[in-house]
Amino acid sequence: MARGSRGPCRVFGPVPSRRLGYSLGVDALPFKTCDLDCVYCQLGKTTRKTLERKAYVRAKEILDELSAALKGSRDIDFISFSGSGEPTLNTELGAMIRGAKRLSKVPVAVITNGTLLWQPDVARDLMAADAVLPSLDAASPAAFKKLDRPVPGLPLEKVVQGLVDFRKRYQGKLWLEVMLVKGYNDSLAELRRLKACIDRIRPDRVDINSPVRPSDSRVRPASPAVLARAKVLFGPKAVLIAASSKKARQPGKATAEQVADMIFRRPVTAEDIAHSFGLKAAEVQALLSGLVHSGTIRASRRSGKLFYRGS
Numbered sequence: 556m557a558r559g560s561r562g563p564c565r566v567f568g569p570v571p572s573r574r575l576g577y578s579l580g581v582d583a584l585p586f587k588t589c590d591l592d593c594v595y596c597q598l599g600k601t602t603r604k605t606l607e608r609k610a611y612v613r614a615k616e617i618l619d620e621l622s623a624a625l626k627g628s629r630d631i632d633f634i635s636f637s638g639s640g641e642p643t644l645n646t647e648l649g650a651m652i653r654g655a656k657r658l659s660k661v662p663v664a665v666i667t668n669g670t671l672l673w674q675p676d677v678a679r680d681l682m683a684a685d686a687v688l689p690s691l692d693a694a695s696p697a698a699f700k701k702l703d704r705p706v707p708g709l710p711l712e713k714v715v716q717g718l719v720d721f722r723k724r725y726q727g728k729l730w731l732e733v734m735l736v737k738g739y740n741d742s743l744a745e746l747r748r749l750k751a752c753i754d755r756i757r758p759d760r761v762d763i764n765s766p767v768r769p770s771d772s773r774v775r776p777a778s779p780a781v782l783a784r785a786k787v788l789f790g791p792k793a794v795l796i797a798a799s800s801k802k803a804r805q806p807g808k809a810t811a812e813q814v815a816d817m818i819f820r821r822p823v824t825a826e827d828i829a830h831s832f833g834l835k836a837a838e839v840q841a842l843l844s845g846l847v848h849s850g851t852i853r854a855s856r857r858s859g860k861l862f863y864r865g866s
């Protein structure tokens with residue numbers, strides 16, 4: 556069961572997320588379409604690096620799949636648009652968000668790198684979301700270039716001003732994520748510059764994060780001391796994002812294909828899978844063993860934890 560042999564599956568999970576609890580994920584892009592190429596990206600290198608907005612995937616396709624997935628899903632905290640790249644590059648994102656809200660009462664969140672909010676049509680598309688979770692990893696052009704490796708023609712100040720202007724108009728929850736990476740943006744000077752940007756943007760919450768899942772093995776999380784310093788510096792709205800939600804789930808079931816689909820989206824641990832689908836440890840191990848033996852997935856160790864990822 557190689558990835559290429561499976562039809563496109565745009566709705567996945569629910570997956571445990573450190574910021575959104577259990578969310579039904581929606582992937583509105585072909586792999587991996589983004590205007591950035593962050594060194595810490597869980598998905599690996601950006602293969603389609605672009606600023607071009609277009610209907611990469613149609614809203615109807617997404618909404619048909621979402622409608623079916625919602626019928627079989629329980630205990631969902633959010634429908635979250637994220638997936639294989641930057642969701643705001645899809646010009647049908649607004650129609651998808653509004654359609655998702657017509658389908659169910661589950662709140663809709665968009666996880667975005669936040670770089671395109673200066674575009675009026677992007678900002679308009681996001682207005683119907685209950686929560687927007689943009690990133691801001693750098694406050695100096697040098698750190699932005701080194702850490703997020705943007706497509707040419709994307710000045711950092713334009714990105715920050717886009718976030719500031721969006722906040723003024725957007726009524727939903729704005730949860731800003733700052734990913735701190737050792738040697739890239741963890742100096743005191745860069746943290747202070749980030750603090751100045753956060754004060755301009757005025758998000759409802761600042762999620763301080765650090766990479767924990769395998770990407771480039773040379774990329775290291777910021778030290779606990781730096782994370783603690785950032786929390787104090789960023790102020791009372793800052794939260795340290797550490798472990799996945801551990802909310803207990805009802806016993807459930809999953810097929811090998813559903814588990815493989817989750818693993819293809821991002822590297823996960825056996826515990827993530829157990830929590831996501833409500834499976835016992837032995838059931839997860841049986842599914843994982845089969846997938847590893849068939850060559851569909853592979854296991855690798857990082858920071859003392861065993862992660863599974865697509866082969």
Ligand code: SF4
Nearest residue numbers: 589591592593596668
């Ligand atoms: S913005 Fe997100 S999808 Fe794009 S490269 Fe960065 S981490 Fe990966």
